[in-house]
Amino acid sequence: MQPDKEFLIKLAHTKMPFGKYKDRYLIDLPEYYVVWYHNKGFPKGPLGQMLETVYELKLNG
Template sequence: MNPEDLEKLVTLRMPFGKHAGCLIADLPGPYLNWFAREGFPNGQIGRLLQLMHEIDHNGLSELLDPLRRGS
């Protein structure tokens, strides 16, 4: 993981699917769990979704709050 990836979670929006337009950091846990079961897409978006899933699954979403304030 690159430190820049955490910043991307609070600035990039989901480009497709049911939650298109939603910040990756704001995606609901069940949606992230679905990707974990079905497979993450290739490329940057898949890497970020996987990172967000790990953060959400481990109850660490509050770690992104300072980055949100800085955005």
């Protein structure tokens, strides 16, 4: 399955909109923080989809 290029480009340019890591690029979030979201549950909508993708990227490289 080929990743959606537009989604990945948007992901690369999206910053965390709130919280401790506000204004940090999603891909630069610490792994433990993304794992915490995975355990807690990702938010609904585009941000949640992006955080889930970041989780998979950090998990699988």
